[in-house]
Amino acid sequence: MNIKRRTVQFQANTRNFFFHILTQCNLRCRHCYINPEQHGSQILDERTLAGWLAIFAGNHQITKSPNNTNVIFLGGEPTLSPALPQAIREARRLGYASITVDTNGYLFNDILDRVFPEELDYFSFSLDGSHPEVNDFIRGKGVFDTCTSGIRRALERGFGVSLIFTASSMNIHDLVNMPSLLTELGVKRFFIQVIGIRGKPARKGETSLQLSREEWEAVVPEVAGKAAEKGVHVTYPKVFLKPDEPFACAGLVADNYFVFPNGRVYTCPLCEDYPIHSMEIVDGVLKERPPIRECDLFSLQIPEGCVLNKILHPGNISYDSDGRPTSRIACCMLKEEVLPAER
Ligand code: SF4
Ligand code: SF4
Numbered sequence: 001m002n003i004k005r006r007t008v009q010f011q012a013n014t015r016n017f018f019f020h021i022l023t024q025c026n027l028r029c030r031h032c033y034i035n036p037e038q039h040g041s042q043i044l045d046e047r048t049l050a051g052w053l054a055i056f057a058g059n060h061q062i063t064k065s066p067n068n069t070n071v072i073f074l075g076g077e078p079t080l081s082p083a084l085p086q087a088i089r090e091a092r093r094l095g096y097a098s099i100t101v102d103t104n105g106y107l108f109n110d111i112l113d114r115v116f117p118e119e120l121d122y123f124s125f126s127l128d129g130s131h132p133e134v135n136d137f138i139r140g141k142g143v144f145d146t147c148t149s150g151i152r153r154a155l156e157r158g159f160g161v162s163l164i165f166t167a168s169s170m171n172i173h174d175l176v177n178m179p180s181l182l183t184e185l186g187v188k189r190f191f192i193q194v195i196g197i198r199g200k201p202a203r204k205g206e207t208s209l210q211l212s213r214e215e216w217e218a219v220v221p222e223v224a225g226k227a228a229e230k231g232v233h234v235t236y237p238k239v240f241l242k243p244d245e246p247f248a249c250a251g252l253v254a255d256n257y258f259v260f261p262n263g264r265v266y267t268c269p270l271c272e273d274y275p276i277h278s279m280e281i282v283d284g285v286l287k288e289r290p291p292i293r294e295c296d297l298f299s300l301q302i303p304e305g306c307v308l309n310k311i312l313h314p315g316n317i318s319y320d321s322d323g324r325p326t327s328r329i330a331c332c333m334l335k336e337e338v339l340p341a342e343r
Contacts, residue, residue: 002341003228005221007238007245007334010254014097015066017056018074018258018269021049021087025076027104029128029139031168031195031209034076035273040262043080049087051284056257057094062279062288064255068097072124079108085115092119100124102164104139105147107154117158122189124162125151128170130177138170151185162189167220168209175219179227190227192220192236210315213240224338234338238330247305250333251298268294270308270332305329 022043023036044052057069071091078084078101091099099120101111105127125147129135132144139147154161163185165171165178175192182190194216195209216239224234241247250256251268258266265279265286266272271294278295279288300307304317305328318326 001229003225003338004341005338008337010250013067015069015255017071019071020074020260021078021081022261023076024080027140038273039260042261044261046083046086049083050090053091053094055286066255070098071096072100074102077104079103079111082109088115088120105150107150112157122160122162123154124164126164128166129174130181134171134174155186161187163187164191166193166195168195172215172219175223179230182232183230188232190232190234194237228338228340231340235335238334238336241328241330247328249298250331306331
């Protein structure tokens with residue numbers, strides 16, 4: 001099967017609302033970035049979920065004006081919230097262009113029985129290995145079997161299903177085995193994430209989870225190609241820009257909101273562990289915050305590319321003997337897509 005590769009540029013008229021509806025989770029994954037100290041531990045109730053969905057559904061004086069808004073419900077584990085089915089319905093009613101639920105596969109509160117396939121676009125399952133030895137070392141004992149059984153049940157019921165693999169030094173060797181598993185399960189959309197040194201790993205100083213540029217480039221594009229040859233649509237972060245590729249900061253040119261249960265609203269995911277959010281929701285109202293905020297840094301132009309990467313993860317950047325960066329770091333929201341050419 002022929003495949004196509006392309007960089008997905010930011011779309012000016014599309015808004016993405018990453019809605020963390022709680023921070024609670026039944027698992028304790030080794031790379032978990034959830035940070036209740038910064039993001040709160042409240043579980044948003046039905047009324048609050050509806051109010052916040054309404055804020056990002058339409059035009060707002062301090063957000064941009066999109067034609068389409070996509071919502072991604074996340075946590076913690078969002079299916080732990082009994083209010084999730086109602087929130088999904090409310091998002092549909094408000095006209096969201098697509099609705100996705102990211103899940104660890106435990107599918108709490110009988111979620112597959114409480115929503116219908118036509119009410120949401122995707123359940124996106126997180127699985128970090130092609131077999132229990134790899135996945136369960138990272139995500140916990142028994143998680144591989146529970147998650148793959150959840151995937152099978154969701155597919156049997158007619159739900160859209162995608163799979164997210166978070167690549168780190170713990171599982172990069174196993175990524176090559178994922179295309180076969182995707183085929184066996186019948187999953188047609190695959191997201192490869194690269195681990196960021198934030199949240200729990202950063203606090204513990206577990207920098208060894210990070211991949212080197214060589215490891216990333218040697219494995220990820222090739223595996224993505226193999227999966228696409230099997231009919232799977234693959235997306236992964238670009239990470240490094242070639243000399244002729246333009247740099248753009250999503251915080252300036254895109255319309256993304258990362259919202260947490262304590263009301264913090266970020267426009268850059270790299271900033272989520274720091275109290276420099278651009279906006280916050282207070283008593284149901286979205287408000288801008290005073291400087292210094294993440295958005296005060298986006299327009300700083302540096303030869304290294306992403307300014308927040310330079311501040312927070314300078315170890316990602318290498319320099320030549322003249323002190324020039326050997327390549328620029330792309331915005332972490334810039335993605336590469338590899339897909340079957342017939343599509
Ligand atoms: S499933 Fe997600 S939220 Fe839960 S521990 Fe794992 S990474 Fe963290
Ligand atoms: S990751 Fe970097 S380039 Fe992307 S939004 Fe954040 S600061 Fe901007």
